[in-house]
Amino acid sequence: MQAIEFKNVSFSYGDGDSRKEVLKDFSLTIKKGSFVALLGRNGSGKSTCAKLINGLLIPTSGTVTVFGMDTKDKSNLFEIRKRAGMVFQNPDNQQIASIVEDDVAFGPENIGVPRKEIKERIDYALSVTGTEEFRHSEVARLSGGQKQRVAIAGAIALLPEILILDESTSMLDPKGRKEVMEVVRTLNREKGMTVIDITHYMDEAVEADEICIMDNGVITAQGTPNQVFAQKELIAKCGLELPVSAKIAEKLKSAGLPLPEGILTKEALSDKLCELLRKI
Amino acid sequence: MLSEVTFGQYYPSKSFVHRLDPRVKILLLIAYIVMIFTAQNFLGLIASLLFLSLTIIFSGVPIGSVLKSIKAILFLVIFTAILNILFYSPKQGDTHLFWVVYVEGLISAGFLALRLISLVMGSSILTLTTTPVSLTDGIESLLSPLKLVKFPVHDLALIMSIALRSIPTLANETERIINAQKARGADFDSGNIIKKAKALVPVLIPLLISAFRRGDELGDAMDARCYSGSKVRTKYKKLTLSVRDLIAFLVTVVAFAGVILLNIYELNVLAYFAKIWG
Numbered sequence: 384m385q386a387i388e389f390k391n392v393s394f395s396y397g398d399g400d401s402r403k404e405v406l407k408d409f410s411l412t413i414k415k416g417s418f419v420a421l422l423g424r425n426g427s428g429k430s431t432c433a434k435l436i437n438g439l440l441i442p443t444s445g446t447v448t449v450f451g452m453d454t455k456d457k458s459n460l461f462e463i464r465k466r467a468g469m470v471f472q473n474p475d476n477q478q479i480a481s482i483v484e485d486d487v488a489f490g491p492e493n494i495g496v497p498r499k500e501i502k503e504r505i506d507y508a509l510s511v512t513g514t515e516e517f518r519h520s521e522v523a524r525l526s527g528g529q530k531q532r533v534a535i536a537g538a539i540a541l542l543p544e545i546l547i548l549d550e551s552t553s554m555l556d557p558k559g560r561k562e563v564m565e566v567v568r569t570l571n572r573e574k575g576m577t578v579i580d581i582t583h584y585m586d587e588a589v590e591a592d593e594i595c596i597m598d599n600g601v602i603t604a605q606g607t608p609n610q611v612f613a614q615k616e617l618i619a620k621c622g623l624e625l626p627v628s629a630k631i632a633e634k635l636k637s638a639g640l641p642l643p644e645g646i647l648t649k650e651a652l653s654d655k656l657c658e659l660l661r662k663i
Numbered sequence: 664m665l666s667e668v669t670f671g672q673y674y675p676s677k678s679f680v681h682r683l684d685p686r687v688k689i690l691l692l693i694a695y696i697v698m699i700f701t702a703q704n705f706l707g708l709i710a711s712l713l714f715l716s717l718t719i720i721f722s723g724v725p726i727g728s729v730l731k732s733i734k735a736i737l738f739l740v741i742f743t744a745i746l747n748i749l750f751y752s753p754k755q756g757d758t759h760l761f762w763v764v765y766v767e768g769l770i771s772a773g774f775l776a777l778r779l780i781s782l783v784m785g786s787s788i789l790t791l792t793t794t795p796v797s798l799t800d801g802i803e804s805l806l807s808p809l810k811l812v813k814f815p816v817h818d819l820a821l822i823m824s825i826a827l828r829s830i831p832t833l834a835n836e837t838e839r840i841i842n843a844q845k846a847r848g849a850d851f852d853s854g855n856i857i858k859k860a861k862a863l864v865p866v867l868i869p870l871l872i873s874a875f876r877r878g879d880e881l882g883d884a885m886d887a888r889c890y891s892g893s894k895v896r897t898k899y900k901k902l903t904l905s906v907r908d909l910i911a912f913l914v915t916v917v918a919f920a921g922v923i924l925l926n927i928y929e930l931n932v933l934a935y936f937a938k939i940w941g
């Protein structure tokens with residue numbers, strides 16, 4: 384069974400004159416255990432997509448299913464939200480309690496987990512996100528990256544199989560971003576969690592197994608980072624850029640260096656450059 | 664600086680009083696207040712002040728912090744005391760000093776002032792030794808019998824808890840908006856009170872709008888974490904009573920009994936002291 388399936392989904396905000404169609408006949412399948420980056424310019428419909436997955440929004444037509452459960456059926460919502468956790472952009476707007484452990488406990492409390500197991504889940508969520516040392520701290524006193532890791536811990540405490548990150552790293556500095564991405568990658572590789580990472584950072588997207596690009600409410604490209612970033616015109620047309628290392632490689636190539644295609648990461652670029660140096 | 668403002672005036676420590684169960688502390692504060700109003704004479708009041716001093720000593724809170732709480736009500740205390748002196752209705756045998764002032768009037772005013780001061784000092788011990796979070800937990804637990812009459816105790820506690828946790832966020836936001844308005848030439852510091860109040864309007868409106876936006880997102884975040892009211896909800900935090908709480912309870916009972924005895928045997932006690940001092 385697929386983790387998430389959008390089948391011919393249309394969605395509009397508002398009605399009457401203010402009606403705004405955001406998704407049009409949108410179809411997308413996300414495999415269990417995959418790490419998908421969802422890219423697209425501002426207003427392309429990424430957040431709408433994310434909110435359709437856990438039933439915060441319901442499609443106007445078409446169906447969204449999570450592990451085969453239709454989000455339209457209200458009786459499924461509890462189970463869907465349990466299995467698809469979501470972390471939002473601003474850590475300040477998703478915190479419920481003042482103290483870290485109380486905040487992490489909020490999800491398990493909601494689904495009626497017994498007290499002893501809540502404690503185990505808090506232990507687990509804090510250790511996976513590396514936030515044990517803040518357990519009894521006030522969330523307000525943490526840094527942005529730490530807060531966002533606590534928010535991830537809050538989502539993970541529900542033991543979801545899918546984790547949706549809606550620009551969860553966008554308010555963080557490079558260090559905070561790295562902290563959060565490391566946590567997410569571990570969850571994907573070691574716990575087999577399906578991850579959907581909505582982001583504007585191309586360098587973050589390159590690390591995904593699969594990239595989907597949205598524009599104007601439809602998927603315009605889908606594939607491995609190499610496949611997607613090879614389509615340079617399309618990338619530009621969708622209002623996006625290549626990863627920094629790819630841009631540098633392009634520049635070097637046009638300056639005459641014999642670099643191969645498909646360099647996307649810092650590591651790949653430095654490897655290839657070293658190879659060239661050794662040949663000289 | 665604004666962001667440093669946390670609600671209340673909690674003084675962090677691990678003292679005996681700090682570690683008491685918040686429910687016990689709330690109940691004992693109520694008992695203390697009743698005790699002050701039960702005391703009919705200075706001896707009783709002094710006994711309750713002794714009890715208060717004992718609490719302060721075992722709370723490890725510097726006396727200065729406790730006294731600071733009086734500052735806020737000093738005006739009220741002086742004002743009521745003066746009214747008491749001016750409007751004292753003399754009884755037969757009272758000692759007249761001058762104008763409308765009687766010795767007995769002075770004494771009753773002093774008694775009232777002392778009562779008010781001990782009241783405020785006692786309450787401030789509670790907020791100095793209990794974090795707002797555990798205070799909320801305590802209130803929720805104490806109110807929980809009201810669930811039987813369908814009173815939404817859980818929702819109330821959640822609202823309080825979200826309100827508490829929003830204070831630093833909104834304080835930060837206020838500071839940001841004030842700075843933004845200052846950068847646009849707003850003037851918050853000059854003019855009379857009315858002018859200053861008016862200057863705050865362009866701060867409050869963006870603050871309100873942003874609070875609504877945050878509330879909206881928070882609602883989504885709560886839904887995403889399976890919030891569905893109190894139907895199946897369990898609670899992680901559990902308040903447990905310990906020996907410590909029992910000790911505090913017993914000490915309070917003794918103090919209360921002392922105050923009542925002093926009410927009844929005031930004259931005997933005075934006579935006893937008179938005999939000792941010859």
Ligand SMILES: Nc1ncnc2c1ncn2[C@@H]1O[C@H](COP(=O)(O)OP(=O)(O)OP(=O)(O)O)[C@@H](O)[C@H]1O
Pocket residue numbers: 396397403405423424425426427428429430431432
């Ligand atoms: N609550 C709403 N009511 C009305 N229109 C909305 C609402 N939320 C989003 N929209 C509109 O829907 C479109 C898609 O929004 P969405 O938030 O999904 O974009 P996005 O891809 O997440 O953009 P960004 O990168 O800026 O986060 C936008 O044009 C936006 O104006």
Ligand SMILES: [Mg+2]
Pocket residue numbers: 429430431549550
């Ligand atoms: Mg968005």
